[in-house]
Amino acid sequence: MKNLKQSLKKRPYALLVLWLVSLLWAYGAQAKPKPLFSNGAVAYAYPVNGITVDGNLADWASKGLKKYPIKEIPFGKPSRNEADLSAYFQAGYDLATQSLYIAVVVTDDSHMVVTDKNAAWNAQDTYMLYLDAKHSPKGSGVLLYEISQNNQKMLDPSDSWDPSVWNATMQNVKFTFKRQGNKSIYEGVVKLGTQLQVGKTIGMDHLIADRDKTEAKGTVSYVSWGSEGGKSRMPGRLGDLIIANPNVAMGTIKGKLAWKDQSIEGVPGRIRLTSTTNPALWTQVDVNKQGEFSAKLPAGTYKMGAVWNFYYKKGKSYKIAPLSQKITIKANQVTQAPLIKLATLPKIDMIPDKGILPAFSTSKAKQLDKFIEAYRDHYGIPGVSLALIEKGKVVYHKTYGIKNNLSGAKVTDETLFEAASITKPVFGFVVCRLAERGIIDLDKPLYQYLPFEDIAYDKRYKLITARYVLSHRTGFPNWANGKIDLKFTPGTKYGYSGEGFEYLKRVVAKITGKDISTVLREEVLEPLNLQNTYFMKNERLAKVVANGHDGIYPSRIVLPEAPGMAWSMHTEAKSFATFALALRNRKGLKPETYDKMFKINTNVVVDKEYARPGVKEFFGLSIWMEKGPFGEAFGHGGNNGDFKCQFKMYKDLDVGFVVFTNSSNGDQLHEALDKYLVTGKLKDTKE
Secondary structure, eight states: TTTTTTTOSSOOOTTHHHHHHHHHHHHHHOSSSOOSSOOEEEEEEEEOSSSOOOOOOOGGGGOOOOOOOOOBBOSSSOSSSSSSSSEEEEEETTTTTTTTEEEEEEEEESSSOOOOOSOOOOGGEEEEEEEEEOOOOOOOOOEEEEEEOEEEEOOOGGGSGGGTTTTTTTTTEEEEEEEEEEEEEEEEEEOOGGGOOOOOOOEEEEEEEOOOTTTTTTOEEEEESOOOOOTTTTTGGGGEEEOOOOOOOOEEEEEEEEEETTSSSSSEEEEEEESSOTOOEEEEEEEETTTTEEEEEEEEEEEEEOOSSSETTEEEEEEEEOOEEEEEEEETSSEEEOEEEEOOOOOOOOOOOOOOOSOOOOOHHHHHHHHEEEEEEEHHHHHEEEHHHHHEEEEEEEEEEEEEEEOOBBOOTTTTTTTTGGGHHHHHHHHHHHHHTTTTTTBBBGGTOOGGGGGGGGGGGGOOOOHHHHTOOOOOOOSSSOOOSSSTTSSOOOOOOOOOHHHHHHHHHHHSSHHHHHHHHIIIITTTTTOOOOOSSSSHHHHHOOOOTTEEEEEOOOOSSSSSTTTTTTEEHHHHHHHHHHHHOOOOOOHHHHHHSOOOOOOOOOOOOOOOTTOOOEESSEEEEEETTTTTEEEEEEEOSOOOEEEETTTTTEEEEEEEETTTOOOHHHHHHHHHIISSSSSOOTO
């Protein structure tokens, strides 16, 4: 059910503010889950002394420290060449002062500076340093430092899920900028205190933003050290810096992964190595498509470990059995590890032959609770908010689990979750209300209301209408990574897109003359009496929102500064059930408007691995629909990466459900829940 679970892979690129870029980077399209603690980049810091932080690197020259290239392109427009943008860093430490020294050299033939200290971080050339000094195996907070020619500051740590970083300040950090010819030098020292230990690994990464005066407005090039994104939000997206002992020789390990079950295609993209004598020394190593890996580490014995609990391939999920193998890396030698055979754990299966709905009862409630808890435990899903609907009312509502895996705070009826793309049908409802009053014409080209400058170079964009946006026929990508373009002529076929909803949001604000928050309140929140539903940052939301989780590890809470009509709603199951019931009862819109909203506008093309026998999928106006063995159904799914959710209403059976999870594994529960409640053990093309 790919399209019911459509993923909001990243936040709108156009909102280039610091926190939003972190999210955008976090949710780039991935073929596999993100690693929990390392992005595969590894560097070494060795002892240094006599370093003066003044931007003059002459005192680094004699230290013999390796220069590590910063060359990954996380997003944005690639630089023209190395003269336009290239960079490297070096790192050293002074144990006596518990200080980490960093030197970053950027080659850039056009250095841009702004004097406004409140300007967006990437309005000028900027260097970003990410540090996770604690580097706990259970996860720990990331500190983010923004360094430019005239300014240096730290991203507010108080919204981190990790209390250990809440009181961090810039007092222990000093950076100096110096421009020499075509090179920008960022030299700094960070006093890490007791977190600086010889033989320990700390999380670290670098991001360079390069804006050239000669480039088009809004064009920025970026390079980073490690390949993963979302670094300020999740420690797992940083590289590893090993505080190396100069008296311990290095060695190289080489090895290969394979499945015991040879029918499983591919292998996980990382393997973890942890020192058996110093648990603080651990890192994760890239594994290529052939299953091969190689790493240079201090000599000693290491335990092998899987990075992810689950491996996903072609719509199937496999829970990986724990590894127990150890390998000894010999000094100044290449050690070949024995073949590492990966095994899978049995797949959980509590699906009945026939779904338990309709006719929900107290006894079925107890069975359902056992089902939810079993699947929550198996897939490592921290928290769940659930509502069941039957014959026009909520017949069951319950919350399960915790808001944050580290704090253990419980999910309650007040806990709110990111609703991700379930935001879209709520906004679609708003647009349909405006259309029935003649405020917007669903078939009038949107450019006639408000031109879209970023896509004006392609005249085909003038074909885009509100109807095309709501039925996913704009031709826009889901989210643009840099320059936005059209993938096909608008109106000619299906292409799921969040970009279109953001464009339509701006149009609605323009033609109503109101900010979008006011429009939402007047057109949907108040008319339908939607409680506990928010689209942007506010004091109450900050108190009750759950942490998302990448695997079992919490994400930093970053609340939207402005409403995003493709992704930003926060709510919980019982509150959102009010909206689902409004659609079921045709409340808030005229009958003829509902007819248009539920009319098939788009035939959805489903990838083979998500196809279900006898089921066809469609889009109406922002509403996903299907026709299958259990009659007609409608709803929508949401995926913000670390939050996943779904609502689905079966029209002929007159039952439905709403489920929110704060987990990257939440979709595993959604699929199983649909089967448990309604379809039972249908033949599945993925099995």
